[in-house]
Amino acid sequence: MKTTKIEWTEATWNPSIGCSKVTAGCKNCYAEVMAKRLQAMGTAGYENGFEFKILPERLYQPMYVKKPTKFFVNSMSDLFHEKMPFEFLDKIFEVIVDTPQHHYQILTKRELILQEYFLERSVPANVWLGVTVEHEQTKHRIDVLRNIDASIRFVSIEPLIGDVGFLNLDEIHWVIVGGESGVCARPMEPQWAINIQQQCTEQKVAFFFKQWGTWGEDGVKRNKKENGCFLSGKEWKEEPIIEEVAG
Numbered sequence: 001m002k003t004t005k006i007e008w009t010e011a012t013w014n015p016s017i018g019c020s021k022v023t024a025g026c027k028n029c030y031a032e033v034m035a036k037r038l039q040a041m042g043t044a045g046y047e048n049g050f051e052f053k054i055l056p057e058r059l060y061q062p063m064y065v066k067k068p069t070k071f072f073v074n075s076m077s078d079l080f081h082e083k084m085p086f087e088f089l090d091k092i093f094e095v096i097v098d099t100p101q102h103h104y105q106i107l108t109k110r111e112l113i114l115q116e117y118f119l120e121r122s123v124p125a126n127v128w129l130g131v132t133v134e135h136e137q138t139k140h141r142i143d144v145l146r147n148i149d150a151s152i153r154f155v156s157i158e159p160l161i162g163d164v165g166f167l168n169l170d171e172i173h174w175v176i177v178g179g180e181s182g183v184c185a186r187p188m189e190p191q192w193a194i195n196i197q198q199q200c201t202e203q204k205v206a207f208f209f210k211q212w213g214t215w216g217e218d219g220v221k222r223n224k225k226e227n228g229c230f231l232s233g234k235e236w237k238e239e240p241i242i243e244e245v246a247g
């Protein structure tokens with residue numbers, strides 16, 4: 001469990017690690033690069049690099065954190081990976097229910113497994129449930145998310161690698177947009193991001209612009225810090241309104 005540089009959360013909790021690629025957004029997966037680096041450094045748990053693995057020894061980590069914290073669950077994997085046993089997922093959600101002082105942000109590209117898991121289970125009140133969309137062909141994930149009863153539903157559009165066109169954001173509380181990072185990063189056209197921001201404003205959905213990534217708003221490739229996080233001259237860091245979770 002770690003504090004993190006991810007701008008829209010406070011800490012990460014990875015009760016499983018490793019993954020496999022599902023769509024174009026996975027091409028330059030940050031978790032894969034990190035996993036291979038950790039494997040090369042001999043870090044425990046990463047002996048098989050990016051191969052999916054559950055880590056039961058990390059299951060109860062949030063219970064030892066007294067300070068209310070926003071956790072991004074599985075920054076190094078996809079919680080709804082095909083190899084994740086539902087029995088282990090049940091244990092993860094038991095920990096979530098037993099720690100109502102925290103909020104848990106869960107993001108997946110595997111919307112069908114997400115749907116199947118919650119068919120006969122409830123989403124705990126302190127869970128923010130999200131799907132990733134990276135271009136127009138993956139927008140259907142939002143429709144699956146919309147039909148799952150969660151206190152906060154969010155969409156991460158990162159890396160944004162193509163125009164998403166019209167977005168139906170009905171029942172969606174939060175949209176995050178970001179460009180890709182890394183040497184092989186694909187550029188994000190400003191108009192794609194502006195299109196999403198305008199639709200969020202029109203549909204009254206909180207909008208968070210995370211970063212440009214490796215390619216700046218001016219189309220120049222440089223350090224992502226230099227490219228910054230201003231869109232149309234403005235910093236967008238809106239967050240959804242959190243309602244109190246009963247203990």
Ligand code: SF4
Nearest residue numbers: 019020021026029077
């Ligand atoms: S789903 Fe996420 S963690 Fe898994 S390969 Fe794709 S980008 Fe990486």
